[in-house]
Amino acid sequence: MAKQISLSQYLIEKQREKNLIPAELRLLLEVVARACKRISYAVGKGALTGVLGAAGSDNIQGEAQQKLDVIANETLLEANEWGGHLAAMASEEMDHPYPIPNRYPKGEFLLLFDPLDGSSNIDVNVSIGTIFSVLRLPEGVSEPLEHHFLQPGSNQLAAGYAVYGPSTLLVLTVGDGVACFTLDRETGSWWLTCDGMSVPEDTKEYAINASNSRHWFEPVQRYVADLTAGKTGPLAKDYNMRWVASMVADVHRIMTRGGIFMYPADRREPDKPGKLRLMYEANPMAFLVEQAGGGATNGRERILDIQPTKLHERVAVFLGSKNEVVRATRYHEGG
Ligand code: AHG
Ligand code: MN
Numbered sequence: 001m002a003k004q005i006s007l008s009q010y011l012i013e014k015q016r017e018k019n020l021i022p023a024e025l026r027l028l029l030e031v032v033a034r035a036c037k038r039i040s041y042a043v044g045k046g047a048l049t050g051v052l053g054a055a056g057s058d059n060i061q062g063e064a065q066q067k068l069d070v071i072a073n074e075t076l077l078e079a080n081e082w083g084g085h086l087a088a089m090a091s092e093e094m095d096h097p098y099p100i101p102n103r104y105p106k107g108e109f110l111l112l113f114d115p116l117d118g119s120s121n122i123d124v125n126v127s128i129g130t131i132f133s134v135l136r137l138p139e140g141v142s143e144p145l146e147h148h149f150l151q152p153g154s155n156q157l158a159a160g161y162a163v164y165g166p167s168t169l170l171v172l173t174v175g176d177g178v179a180c181f182t183l184d185r186e187t188g189s190w191w192l193t194c195d196g197m198s199v200p201e202d203t204k205e206y207a208i209n210a211s212n213s214r215h216w217f218e219p220v221q222r223y224v225a226d227l228t229a230g231k232t233g234p235l236a237k238d239y240n241m242r243w244v245a246s247m248v249a250d251v252h253r254i255m256t257r258g259g260i261f262m263y264p265a266d267r268r269e270p271d272k273p274g275k276l277r278l279m280y281e282a283n284p285m286a287f288l289v290e291q292a293g294g295g296a297t298n299g300r301e302r303i304l305d306i307q308p309t310k311l312h313e314r315v316a317v318f319l320g321s322k323n324e325v326v327r328a329t330r331y332h333e334g335g
């Protein structure tokens with residue numbers, strides 16, 4: 001029987017043999033994985049420990065926080081603040097960055113996360129997850145401030161997501177392809193279950209919240225009309241549609257069997273381009289999808305090239321199978 005590879009072993013190989021990541025980044029990723037494991041256990045206990053339901057507070061996006069949003073945020077903060085690898089953290093659930101407390105040593109990395117993605121699915125027992133992104137604090141900076149986080153996604157050193165579904169998975173990139181680890185919930189170990197994940201270039205599956213179609217701009221309306229027109233339409237293909245409403249679950253399906261995921265900008269809030277957040281949702285997912293051979297744009301430009309201007313900035317997202325993302329992007333050029 002082939003020998004199983006643990007997450008630690010996988011990362012040590014990236015550090016020692018391939019010299020791709022420094023030891024501090026490896027340790028940081030192990031701590032993030034440990035926090036995801038804890039979140040997975042909290043999610044798994046569900047109603048037994050009273051973690052379901054609303055927290056009774058709102059986040060900076062004006063969204064009602066669920067108890068698990070808050071628990072997951074605190075779990076990630078507590079796990080990561082003392083290790084000495086980080087300069088600061090930023091999260092969907094916190095208005096401003098969280099500096100590492102003075103009582104702990106500080107490192108050179110910045111960690112950003114969506115602690116609990118897919119909050120509307122918590123109480124209905126559908127897959128949810130955690131998304132994270134690692135940047136480096138710019139050189140010469142001793143006190144990390146919000147603007148130090150505002151780096152394009154192409155600067156990411158690592159990114160990943162955990163899916164809390166039928167099994168708990170961790171999908172990770174350090175810029176050398178994408179690997180997937182499955183949590184053995186009895187022993188608490190992460191094991192490599194898929195290396196070199198690859199998104200098929202073509203697809204017959206799309207994901208979009210079609211209930212918003214009346215708000216979409218013309219290019220998206222035209223593109224989705226062509227997708228739904230099927231074999232006798234201009235794309236000459238019958239497409240299938242899936243929408244979990246947890247980005248992690250939708251993206252994981254696409255990482256596994258291809259597809260295109262879309263959350264476009266629409267007419268409702270002209271000053272907010274789309275619903276998803278650039279820094280801790282779109283950027284890490286775009287990095288992962290590109291590392292698996294797929295594409296990711298905002299309909300016009302590559303997501304990883306966007307220069308962020310705000311920590312909680314929103315962005316339109318089209319990501320997944322490369323040829324389909326190119327096609328969706330072409331509709332925005334009027335072609
Ligand atoms: P979050 O729970 O972190 O706020 O993210 C939810 C996001 C994303 O996971 C999902 O793709 C999208 O919201 C679903 O939006 P709709 O409810 O509009 O379908
Ligand atoms: Mn989210």
Ligand code: MN
Nearest residue numbers: 092114116117
């Ligand atoms: Mn969230």
